[in-house]
Amino acid sequence: MPALTHKRSPDYKPFCFLFCIFALCWITALLFAGGMTTSIKAGMAFLDWPLSNGSINPEGWRTESDKMAEHSHRLLGMKIGLLSIVLFLWTYLRESRAWVRTLARVLVLVVILQGVLGGSRVRFDQLNIMSENNLLAQSFAVMHACGAMVVLGILVALTLANTRRWIEGPPSERSPCPPGVKRWGIAATLAIFLQILVGAIMRHADAGLAIPSFPMASSGSLLPAYWNFDVSIHFAHRIGALLVTAILLIFLGKIWGSPSAKQTLSYGVLLVSAILGLQIFLGALTIWTAKNPYAATTHHLVGAFLLASTWALTFLAHHPQQSTTLR
Template sequence: MKYPKQATCSPHFMPALTQQRTDGYKPFLFLFCLFALAWITLLLFAGGMTTSIQAGMAFLDWPLSNGSINPDGWLSESDKMAEHSHRLLGMKIGLLSLGLLLWTYLRESRKWVRTLARILVWVVILQGVLGGSRVRFDQLNIMSDHNMLAQSFAVMHACGAMVVLGLLVALTLANTRRWIEGRAGLDVVLPTGVKRWGIAATITLFLQILVGAIMRHAGAGLAIATFPLASSNSLIPAYWNFGVSIHFAHRVGAVIVTAVLLIFLGKVWGSPAAKRALGYGALVLALILGLQIFLGALTIWTVKNPYAATLHQLVGAFLLASTWGLTFLAHHSGRATNSPHSN
């Protein structure tokens, strides 16, 4: 007795999907990466504004908002608009990350680039879970006498956003013509000092953003209400509590970040090869640093104006992204991207 053959997936089906993989420059993929960076900029602004105006609990449910994806009043009430637009933009970043994953899987022959795209999707999913946990475990929902758990999720959510941004920056740079074809200085090996101080600056900035996130979500942005002095005729606060301590730590961190970034910039400008490869980026980084210092002061001087505070948070993300981008480029310099061993 003959049995009908069971339908099976052809062993040639999966290779057929990926047969157009190349390691060459793909202009439309690069433009898609830029589009994703533009969207995450809007997402970071919406998230920062949500925190600045304390609208994180405008809706007590998640993932829906008042049980709907189009809740009443979200276009007319500022707290609902901030929180719901943040959720919608987060959803769009999720869709864009899936698009990047599919695109790189089908067309990109560099294995490490495909791996970055996979990691991006998982981190974006984790970000959604952290944001939802911040709402679900708020004291308004769990009826606790403190909000430490929700604030912890909020801080992790803020730091996770920086990881998503960093992954998108890496993917964007990896898909530039300059990276793929080794143009404009990327064909030489840069000094070790540039690479090491780039890593140090990136880590220092991430830790500073962590401290800033703790300060913002603890409501300590004005725990020290004057700048540059912390009390009358002194840089040191006159009294201490948790809010004052975390705020003062953020100010001290700003000094450390500035020093480390200036050393990094000095290493870049002090090397002819590094200046040729990264000089314009270093100049942009210096300008962003100056703007960030001004916005930090403006946040205090305007008694934490929500736009000043949000822009301070957003430009801080730009500062981290720029530093990470230059460091990423520095470590790529001198490598033959089109060699058979580069995948």
Template sequence: MSTSALDHRTTAYRPALAWFAALGSAWVFVLVTLGALTTTIGAGMAFSDWPLSNGSVNPHGWLVNPDMFAEHSHRLSGMIMGFITIALAVWVGRTDSRGWLRKLAWWALAIVIIQGVLGGKRVLLDSIDVPGFEMTLGQMLRIPHGILAHLYVCILFAIAAALSKRWIESKPQVEPTEPRLRQFARLATTLVIVQLVIAASMRHNNAGLAIPTFPHSTPAGDWLPQYWNYQVALNFAHRILAVILTFVLGWLVAAVWRDRASSSAVKNLSLAMICLLALQIALGISVIWTQRGVNYTTAHVTVGACVLATTFLLTWWLHRGVIEGEVETRFGEPSRASS
């Protein structure tokens, strides 16, 4: 990159770039939804080739065949997401003076590339058996593919937030956010990620109905399963962590509202997070009661990604002063924000 191009880098608010990043963050939920639909109806092998579908970017019959529509739409949305991420990484790299943000944009691009490779290998390696496992090698790759998507969502929202007008033009706070609140927010985000990792493992191990009743674990009304295996353990862990998350995220909302440094936008974001959690719990119950109804199961995955996005965004925003160097931390305690 030339010296003149470097001279034009700035931290100023750029509306076009900010809106592009925001729209890219919105598009990721289209990708997640189509991926969830593909998994829910078992359409991951609707096409046995990759990157083309039946040797074409417009395979015959894909608009009328449900399995082909789900899988090919997922591939097309992934391709669009890739182009968006390339443009975002180059745009941020050329115009933003914050080194950490430029690195974050390149990390987003790296993850998209890895995701594309994992998605392709999932198809191409589907026929290779792994001794001692019920899943083939290709089917195993579905799990890291789903887990890495969670990291990508977080990075994309981090970039979009850092490019927003509110982030760039907001003034340093005289009373920084309490360190304990930031630590608890990090814990909450970590627990959400762990829950989604368990969910991805459960979904791809066909364990969604390993415990087919709710709220009890057996038709006889027992709280604990009558027998245990890997699938039952995954399902039960998912339920227990959902209960823990309800209390943790509820406490986080209360703490944000008590914190004098929290803005109205941060407080409203915490409310959105807890409302999405309530919807997610309702959808999870509906998945069991409808025996994995397609609409409920797909929505459960999408809303789960929304819960992660809002929880991470809340945590990211609470760390804004630290990230931008406006609040220094010494021995775990923040100093006054610089003028």
């Protein structure tokens, strides 16, 4: 084994960085395909897994929208699996930073778990197990949706860890980010993740239009006229959006108010602010268009972007030398 790893180094590896960017592009496509599959209710276009109608290339999957959405999602998931294995081998052979190698190893494990969760959502659907309700399959679907965010977060961290500025940037003459910036960054990241969790429950419960108007929940009122599970989870998602916005604005304000943090993360603040505004608009648009699948899927995808960019700022804020910048 030492013969295979003797070329390990902490140096900047441009091709590894570009490969991480390549993987991020593919996971963006995967997230869109997964979101569209949920939006058009195509998750059970095939009743079997890991094959689709007993085949790797099932007949008619390119011509039927539900089969195209689901099978594309499966193929892209397989692609991410292969990319994560390549990234793991690359870092194992060439990367001397132990924590980066650990991240790559965890990425492979989480991607495998993602595949199992996605397959369980299909295999344990009530159409397959003849159950009275579909709670078990929906639970796997929600965990699968949240797992996708974990995979995205690990890929973002690996990409940032492989940038030239993270590796070779000169130590800053300014002081590191204050603890408040780091704490609020973690809080904002967790808040967005929990919001995505609530959103996933809402989407898989088909409660996206349980409250069919926006911003009012009922005639002349911000509160729903009646309550049930669908209305409650939908209303919780709206309240969550307000909480996420407040926490995120505090985090961005902490960065802007700190000279050292503003110097290195100012462009990131503008980017996250723009994504936040777009996400709020897309949430409203999803209601106004009666859950148009493209509006709903884009809302899902931009939510992932908001999580990824907020996590990126938080990750950068924890750089020990404060040498990384988004400029």
